[in-house]
Amino acid sequence: MVDPSVVDSVAALARLDLDPAQRERLISDLGKILAHIEMLDRVDTTDVPITSHPLDATDVDAADEPIASLPVAEGLRNAPDREGDLFRVPPVLGGDG
Amino acid sequence: MSSVDALHRESAVDLARACAAGERSARSIADAFLARAASVEPGLDAFLELDAARVRAQADAIDARRDRGETLGPLAGVPVAIKDLIAERDAPLTCGSRILENYVSPYDAHVIERLRAADAVLFGRTNLDEFAMGSTTETSAFKVTKNPWDPARFPGGSSGGSAVAVAARMAPLALGTETGGSIRQPASLCGVYGLKTTYGRVSRYGAAAYASSLDQIGPFATSAADLALLLGVIAGRDTRDSTSADEPVPDYAASLGQGVEGLRIGVPREFFGDGVDPEVRATVERAIETLRGLGAETRDVSLPHTEYGIPVYYLVATSEASSNLARYDGVHYTTRADAPDLEHLYTRSRGDGFGLEVKKRIMLGTFALSAGYYDAYYKKAQQVRTLIRRDFDAAFADVDVLVGPVAPAPAAPLGAVVDDALAMYMMDVLTVTANLAGICALSCPAGFTEGRLPIGVQLLAPPFAEPTLLRTAAAFEAATDYSREEPIA
């Protein structure tokens, strides 16, 4: 079990609606997973650097030369709502951009 | 062997050669595999989409080019099934998720460009766990793929559709992706070859990201030679992927006949723990004996941090995933739920669009990165990851290749693990460490259970030592006959 309020605040942070059954499942499952993860506490990681990339820096970088952009019709072909060639979204709750 | 009925049993190497030589048309090859798929796919559900017209159009175009006298590429006329996580221009790209149910990709992944340039025929979109999050192909939002050796069992995952397409000979080759075992494990459970390439070996450009520092695209095939053929086409540097390695691509086919005489094989004792099924253990031990009989030297080695692989993997992968999947927000191209305001647009589109397993992983990753927990979870995991890497570095100082099981157990019945929070994750215990370390690893058919379920043996090698894996697999293949057996389907 994790604290249900943690599940709620993380769901809010991740912008995920959870139905009541899913919420219960996640409270239980995340609890089990986090309990399993506690085994990492046994590992001494003093002065161990992190590995955020599996290989050493490859330093790929690109020349600052333009490549043709995607045709606008292609870029917007999957848009769920649009106004002309702009993406359209409903207002922010309570106004203010 | 030349009858059309048996064409789907031919190797990719033979098909490509015959097509390039004009002995077979790409169209006749495509029709043979479409016919095979029409007969076996209904019981297996390997494909999310297989558009016969699109397949035939590609085959006809290849034939037209040959008729004009053009020299065809190394995969001339060879069907290659594509995991539906890899973008193909003008084809659906669902990632097994409702949130991309109607999405059509406006561009090709790098590997797709390579396949087109090699004159391969892109052969349908294969099923997968939603966003590759799963080990059984049951978390797909659309269908459950069945194991061709026993349709009551799962095929493994997440690249289950690709593994089944190849195992059931609906395509001679397929592409999958790996984050924690998603190629090797279904390959093992379906009795085919599957290769997790070295991180950086194959461009990830165009493969929807699950966990960027772990993901790699890799091939499925029914022989080491076919695996080498496809690998040679997709491997190599791509300047659109910053993590693509500037490393020469060797002639993989040339490594196939080198044998294993004098090869130093390490047997990591942590890969044979209590959790490993006795039949799996016996099969892998027999495989090691076979390799020794072929002249390889074996020795015991230790990868002491193996047991931490699962917690490290699930923290690293989900942390990255929580960020990688933020783009599926209902705003620019994903399915949008009705909502009066932007906040509800996000929470409903994502709430309706993602399945439970995906939500679980996004939640875990969001939690691991959130204020106050980062050091204890994300950072700690990335530190232990360093130790896992060092384990492999130390082991590879003494041996050329490591051998062990792929999955702790053979394929289980559908539904047996997918609902258990930890049981499904534990299936990846022997595969995730290779992803965390960025090394290459391969699953090769090594036998069957008494109930005729395939068991694979895993070969692991240092970064960019794919030739060592292929050479070992080819020697083992030549000495055994497991890979020539066909599923009942």
Added chain:
Amino acid sequence: MSAWETIIGLEVHVQLDTATKLFCRCAYEYGGQPNTQTCPVCLALPGALPVLNREALRLGIRTALAVGADVATHTKFDRKNYFYPDLPKGYQISQFDEPFCSGGAITIEFKDGSTKRIGITRIHLEEDAGKSTHRDTGGSVVDLNRCGVPLLEIVSEPDMRSPEEAYRYLTALKLTLRYIGVSDCDMEKGSLRCDANVSVRPRGQEAFGTKVEIKNLNSFRNVQRALEFEVARHTAALEHGSEEIVQQTRLFDATTGETRPMRSKEQAHDYRYFPEPDVPPVTIAGDEVEAIGATLPELPRAKVDRLATAHGLPRYDGWVLAEEPSVADYFEEAVAADAANDPKAVSNWVTNEVKRVLNEGTHTIDAFPIPSGALSGLIAMQRDGAVSATQAKEVFQGMLETGDDAPTVAKARGLEQLSDTDALETAVRAAIDACPKAVADVRAGKEKAKGAIVGHVMKQTRGKANPGVVQQLIDRVLAE
């Protein structure tokens, strides 16, 4: 001295002048048709990956060197996670704990010539977001052209003690950035943006007061106005307890000159920074930094120092000339063209007449119709008395219109000044004859009366007589 002390820090974002975006190869131009400058990467399509534009990093290093900052040998990118429609990935690629540059300073200069060093905490690279536009009918529309454009975020130390210092810091920073050619810094196009942090504390107190962040500042003047408003608000709160100052973000309204709190509908942001796994860490070699340093131009303050010492100019003139390096170059070329000209006179011409024309917008300094040598020629004519000050301005206008040199224009328009003593003496004698009263007054000691005689000479010569020469002649003839 006020009992209160104001503490101001500024965060400046500048768009870098690269040909392509920071992590994809889309070109970006302000004002393009919506969503025409986008690709799978900046649209965040599934599978697309970022690749660093090294040129953006080079421009960043150039900036670091220009402000005397330390360039890191190793840097990395991080993801800053938040949801917003103008951010299609759901995260911004930025730099969190290992920016490519730290330290450095901008020195600001006051009217009295005194200076103050404003420290720079750090400079990092990040990608810009797209642009959301509100619709009065409800909702917003999103254009992703700007999404992914390289930005430098330049964070100052809280070293400024007044809104005026903030204004001077921004002006000096912008001038430096324009000198080194990393950005056009055009606030109207959004290529320079500024957020301000301000707090007020009792003088002598060590702890900072409650900090307020101000956004929506679209000009340097408005930065100053917004800060003035906030300082007054904080001071009133501290003096009279008129309100409680809370830590918050406020928006500036340029029409009212006031700030108001931004409505926040979310729990506090938790950006969940973590190392960007798609972009490996970057190493910066010492010789790369050195090579970039070798291409830095003379920077504004150094130029002003040199203009002041080498040419004896007041610093004010130096700053006016140095606003545009090419104007300063023009000035120096004009001075060099004729060593007999007084540099201050040349400066007056450039800072007044030349800059007036440039400000009208029809001419640029690079294609100015009057070459620096020709301006020098005009100044020499004035110096030698060949034209009067008024005539010189007319000649200047003629040179501007025709592109001809000063003597040609003066001749064509009959604007030569009569300085020839022999020719003028006749006119002076005639004037003395014609103005007996004035002559009597001058002789009685009324110097001013001389003006009437000069006026008479001018009338006879249709304004062409050199007043100085005429004065001397009057004195001489009257002394006979």
